[in-house]
Amino acid sequence: MSLSRPTPTVKPSGLPVGSTATSRALLLLWRVLALALLVGISLLILYPALWMLSTALKSDAQVFTYPPVWIPSPPQWHNFVDAWYGAPFTRYTINTTLYALVVTAATVLANSFVAYGFAKLRFPGRDVMFAVMLASMMIPGMVTMIPQYILFSKLGWVGTYLPLVVPSFFASAFFTFMLRQYFLTVPNELSEAARVDGASELWIWWRVVMPLATPALATVAIFTFDGTWNSYVGPLLYLNDEKLYTLQVGLQFFRNGSQTQWQHLMAASLLVMLPVVAIFFAFQKYFVEGASLSGSVKG
Amino acid sequence: MSAPPVRPRRRGLGIRQREALWGFVFVAPWLVGFLAFTVGPMLFSLYASFTNYDITSRADWVGLRNYQTLVGEDPRFWKSLGNTAYYTVFSVPLGIAVGLLIASLLNQDVPGQRVFRTVFFLPKILTGVAVLLLWLWVFNPEVGLVNNGLRAVGVPENSLPLWFQDPAWSKPALVIMSMWSAAGGFLFYLAALRGVPKDLYESAQLDGANSWRQFLTITIPMISPVIFFKVITGLTAALQYWEGALVVSEGGKGGPVDSTLFYGLYMWETAFTEFRMGKASAMAWVLLVITLVITAVQLQLSKRWVYYEGETK
Numbered sequence A: 001m002s003l004s005r006p007t008p009t010v011k012p013s014g015l016p017v018g019s020t021a022t023s024r025a026l027l028l029l030w031r032v033l034a035l036a037l038l039v040g041i042s043l044l045i046l047y048p049a050l051w052m053l054s055t056a057l058k059s060d061a062q063v064f065t066y067p068p069v070w071i072p073s074p075p076q077w078h079n080f081v082d083a084w085y086g087a088p089f090t091r092y093t094i095n096t097t098l099y100a101l102v103v104t105a106a107t108v109l110a111n112s113f114v115a116y117g118f119a120k121l122r123f124p125g126r127d128v129m130f131a132v133m134l135a136s137m138m139i140p141g142m143v144t145m146i147p148q149y150i151l152f153s154k155l156g157w158v159g160t161y162l163p164l165v166v167p168s169f170f171a172s173a174f175f176t177f178m179l180r181q182y183f184l185t186v187p188n189e190l191s192e193a194a195r196v197d198g199a200s201e202l203w204i205w206w207r208v209v210m211p212l213a214t215p216a217l218a219t220v221a222i223f224t225f226d227g228t229w230n231s232y233v234g235p236l237l238y239l240n241d242e243k244l245y246t247l248q249v250g251l252q253f254f255r256n257g258s259q260t261q262w263q264h265l266m267a268a269s270l271l272v273m274l275p276v277v278a279i280f281f282a283f284q285k286y287f288v289e290g291a292s293l294s295g296s297v298k299g
Numbered sequence B: 001m002s003a004p005p006v007r008p009r010r011r012g013l014g015i016r017q018r019e020a021l022w023g024f025v026f027v028a029p030w031l032v033g034f035l036a037f038t039v040g041p042m043l044f045s046l047y048a049s050f051t052n053y054d055i056t057s058r059a060d061w062v063g064l065r066n067y068q069t070l071v072g073e074d075p076r077f078w079k080s081l082g083n084t085a086y087y088t089v090f091s092v093p094l095g096i097a098v099g100l101l102i103a104s105l106l107n108q109d110v111p112g113q114r115v116f117r118t119v120f121f122l123p124k125i126l127t128g129v130a131v132l133l134l135w136l137w138v139f140n141p142e143v144g145l146v147n148n149g150l151r152a153v154g155v156p157e158n159s160l161p162l163w164f165q166d167p168a169w170s171k172p173a174l175v176i177m178s179m180w181s182a183a184g185g186f187l188f189y190l191a192a193l194r195g196v197p198k199d200l201y202e203s204a205q206l207d208g209a210n211s212w213r214q215f216l217t218i219t220i221p222m223i224s225p226v227i228f229f230k231v232i233t234g235l236t237a238a239l240q241y242w243e244g245a246l247v248v249s250e251g252g253k254g255g256p257v258d259s260t261l262f263y264g265l266y267m268w269e270t271a272f273t274e275f276r277m278g279k280a281s282a283m284a285w286v287l288l289v290i291t292l293v294i295t296a297v298q299l300q301l302s303k304r305w306v307y308y309e310g311e312t313k
Helices: A021-058 A078-085 A089-120 A126-136 A142-156 A162-168 A173-184 A188-196 A199-214 A214-230 A231-236 A247-256 A262-282 A284-296 B013-048 B065-073 B076-104 B114-126 B129-138 B147-152 B170-194 B196-207 B211-239 B243-248 B265-272 B277-305
Strands: none
Touching: A021 A262, A021 B076, A021 B114, A021 B129, A021 B147, A021 B170, A078 A089, A089 A126, A089 A173, A089 A199, A089 A214, A089 A247, A089 B013, A126 A173, A126 B013, A142 A162, A142 B013, A142 B265, A142 B277, A162 A231, A162 B013, A173 A214, A173 A231, A188 A199, A199 A214, A199 B013, A199 B065, A214 A247, A214 A262, A214 A284, A231 A247, A231 B243, A247 A262, A247 B076, A247 B129, A262 A284, A262 B114, A262 B129, A284 B114, B013 B277, B065 B277, B076 B114, B076 B170, B076 B211, B076 B265, B114 B170, B129 B147, B129 B243, B170 B211, B170 B243, B196 B211, B211 B277, B243 B265, B265 B277
């Protein structure tokens, strides 16, 4: 190996054992460089978030000063209170929480139910249906959005939460696929044994397979809650009574109403994000797990 | 499709029929939902695309007129298609590059892996209006974070971009936003990078291949299935991108000068502001066809560059 070249960029742990001091130094240099780059990218990612917090704590005058103030003094904590009472955010929070909880519970139940059928039972047409389900993931959501709206408006559901909640009681392709893959790893001996003991399929699904799949179910629950909390277009399309607004829709109307005051807007945005961020930090491993689980289907 | 492991014991006919019956019971929610919320609506939308349906009045058959109007007489249709093409062409490759770069760096056994993973994954969970408002503030021409940074490095005041207020800069701003969100993609690439056999690099070293060459000739081919997967899903998502424009453009109308009028936004406008459901349905089907054609082309192209080791993943 030529020493004048930089040491391999990939898998330093796989380097030949007999490396000389020079190549070790180069390797160290390379790692320092990689670390510096990573720190740089991290800052680029965190900057907007810090900027948001900084803005939320500024006074009206400080918001527009240049050079910018990063640490406002004194911090205007009352901005959060002012923003919160600038719109019915308490009501929006209750709406959003209920909406997200119902959708999450329904999604976990429906998807695991269907996944059990695809993973643990044999019946004619199963593999064809499974293939159709996978293929259906390619259909752009926008293609179904318009006719679904027409359907729900004919049912008289526009203006209620029904169009947003009811579909989640029917399994979706993506999470069903994910759970089915996980259920396949649950040994069949367990369900067989229960069946011999006379257990019904419902009992086996609920009492044997579900408890063993807790990590996968948690992943589905967290992703669904997160997605529902952040969803905007659906609620905007179907809810037209201000009392029913979710946080995302409410935030948009808060912004459009009156003169935009950035410190209040950022304070409100931060509060809206807070639950999702808290959930992320509490259940980080499930996010990462879910992302890698879904790696085989979807980005 | 892989079937579950075959059970060892043979069972009586009655039991098998019972199992099949239960099988249908279990998949019924999906089947019913699929027919009611996907297949049915799609068939209706195909029909509606040949009518002048507007929800309130009766739909009259107009043949291909909706499609002809779109292609022949509607400059905003082409404008929106162009905007979506622009966004797709830049955001997909750049997003992949960002994810791949972060993954390659993390793969260098640097300390602090846990912290970095958390930071890079964070943008993935931050979506929705709150984040879009944040970006609107970050790109604020007068006092936003980006222009403050540009000022700090000496860009003169009169050549600072106006971002979301300038038709030339509104799409680049959205592409930058998409790169921020794409950082979380590192997870897939990192998993793939870790799976590349080390001995491949060792023998390349012995042959005197430098790092960059090793990256191009070993790393990229070995993780090409993951990249390909991201190309397909990224393209599908980018072609459907529009929700951000609803928040960042003035009044959600795709301004300035229609520069953020993405295909989806135009469809949304056609359907839910103008209530021209027939025309909007035609737009939906045009998008579906475009998506399918692009995916098919990518599948064809993939035969030239995607390398599957042994069996397909």
